Amino acid sequence: MSDWLGRLAQLPQQWFESPIAAITLTLGAYFIGIRLFKLMRRPSWCPPMLIAAIMIAVIIALLPIGVDDYNRGASWLMLLLGPATVALAVPLYQQLPQIRALWKPILMTLPLSATLAACYAVIIAAVMGAPENVLASLAPKSVTSPIALSLAEELGGSRALLMGALLTTGVTAIFGVEWLSRILQIRDPRLIGLALGINGHALGTVRAFEINSVAGAFASLGMSLTGAFTAVVLPLVWHLFY
Amino acid sequence: MGRCRPEPHDAFGMMLVFQRSEISAMSVLRGFLWLLVFLMLGQALVRLFHIPMPSGVIGMLLLTLWFGYRGGMNADVVRISQPLIAMLALLIMPGVVEIFFVADQFADQWTAILTALIVGTLLSVLSSLLLMRRYLPQSTAESDLRSADHE
Structure with a gap:
C-alpha cells in the first residue's frame, strides 16, 4: 500500500518528464480561462489569458514540480510562435489598400506614436533607476507578443517580465483610449481603432473589434504596422546606446 | 435537396467526408510548410547579413512582399494563418506563468x-x-x- 502511494507521489514528476503534461495543462487552463472569462461577463481588466496563467501557476505551486519542469514542456508550444509571426503577413497584406489610401496621415502619425509608446516607458523607468535588462524588457511593451518576445530576446531582456509588461500595457491602453477619447470628444472609430492597435497590441485589437468592424480593421492595421516598425527600428536604436 | 453535407451513415457519404477533411488537412499542412519556409528564409537573411531583427519578422515582411509580387494571397497560407493567429494568446501563456515565479x-x-x-x-x-x-x-x-x- 505504501509502495503504491509512493508511486502516486512520483507521478507528477514523471508526467512532466515529457512535454505532454505541460501542453495538456496549458490547453486545459486556456479553455477553463475562456469559460470563466465569459462567466465574469468579459471584464476588460482581466483577459482570459491572465485567468489561465494564474490557474497554471497555482497548479505548479501545488504539485511537487518546479516552473522549469513546466517551461521545458511548454516551450514546445512556444515553438509555434515563429510560424505564427510569419502568419501575421496575412492581416498585414489585407490592410495594404487601407495603408495605400491613408499613407500620408499614417506616415505622419504612426512612426512617431510607436516610438513614443516605447520611449515614455523606457525613459520613466530609466529615470527611476531601473537597470538595462529591465529597460530591455519594457521597450517592446506595445508590440504584438510574438514580435515582442523575439525583440526582448534580441535586446537581452527578461521574457517573463516582458509578458507581464504586455499584459499591463494592453489593459491600461484599453482603459486609456476609452477614457481619453471621451474627454477629447473623439468618436471616429478609425481613430479609436488605430490608437487601440498602436498602444494596446493584440488585447487592444480584440477590444476594437468589440466596438465595430471599422475600429477592428484599423486596430489590426495599427498593430501590424507598429510591430513591423518597432521590430525594424528598436534594435538599431538600442544598439546605439547599449 | 438543400443539404450541403452528406450524412455519414452510408458508406459513400462517409468516404466523401473523409475525402473532404483530407483535402483541408492537406491544405493546412501546405500552408504550414509555406510559413516554415519563409521563417527559414528569414533566419537565413538574419544570419547572412547580421540583421538585428527577429527572423519571424523578416519572414513576415518577405511573405507580404511575395503576396504583393503575386498580386494575391495563397489560399493555403490564409487557411493556416487564421487558427495560428487565433492561438497567439495560448502560445504566449507559458511566458505569463513565469512572471509569478x-x-x-x-x-x-x-x-x-x-x-x-x-x-x-x-x-x-x-x-x-x-x-x-x-x-x-x-x-x-x-x-x-x-x-x-x-x-
Whole structure:
C-alpha cells in the first residue's frame, strides 16, 4: 500500500518528464480561462489569458514540480510562435489598400506614436533607476507578443517580465483610449481603432473589434504596422546606446 | 435537396467526408510548410547579413512582399494563418506563468516598472490620439458633427 502511494507521489514528476503534461495543462487552463472569462461577463481588466496563467501557476505551486519542469514542456508550444509571426503577413497584406489610401496621415502619425509608446516607458523607468535588462524588457511593451518576445530576446531582456509588461500595457491602453477619447470628444472609430492597435497590441485589437468592424480593421492595421516598425527600428536604436 | 453535407451513415457519404477533411488537412499542412519556409528564409537573411531583427519578422515582411509580387494571397497560407493567429494568446501563456515565479527577482523595481508601464501607456495613448486627430482626414459624418458642436 505504501509502495503504491509512493508511486502516486512520483507521478507528477514523471508526467512532466515529457512535454505532454505541460501542453495538456496549458490547453486545459486556456479553455477553463475562456469559460470563466465569459462567466465574469468579459471584464476588460482581466483577459482570459491572465485567468489561465494564474490557474497554471497555482497548479505548479501545488504539485511537487518546479516552473522549469513546466517551461521545458511548454516551450514546445512556444515553438509555434515563429510560424505564427510569419502568419501575421496575412492581416498585414489585407490592410495594404487601407495603408495605400491613408499613407500620408499614417506616415505622419504612426512612426512617431510607436516610438513614443516605447520611449515614455523606457525613459520613466530609466529615470527611476531601473537597470538595462529591465529597460530591455519594457521597450517592446506595445508590440504584438510574438514580435515582442523575439525583440526582448534580441535586446537581452527578461521574457517573463516582458509578458507581464504586455499584459499591463494592453489593459491600461484599453482603459486609456476609452477614457481619453471621451474627454477629447473623439468618436471616429478609425481613430479609436488605430490608437487601440498602436498602444494596446493584440488585447487592444480584440477590444476594437468589440466596438465595430471599422475600429477592428484599423486596430489590426495599427498593430501590424507598429510591430513591423518597432521590430525594424528598436534594435538599431538600442544598439546605439547599449 | 438543400443539404450541403452528406450524412455519414452510408458508406459513400462517409468516404466523401473523409475525402473532404483530407483535402483541408492537406491544405493546412501546405500552408504550414509555406510559413516554415519563409521563417527559414528569414533566419537565413538574419544570419547572412547580421540583421538585428527577429527572423519571424523578416519572414513576415518577405511573405507580404511575395503576396504583393503575386498580386494575391495563397489560399493555403490564409487557411493556416487564421487558427495560428487565433492561438497567439495560448502560445504566449507559458511566458505569463513565469512572471509569478520570478516576481521576487524584480522586487525592488516594481514601483519603477509599474509607473513606467501605466503612466507611459496613458501618455502614449494621449499623444497618439492628439496626433491622429490632427492629421487623419475626418470622415464626413464626423466633420458634420464637429461643426454642429461649434455652433
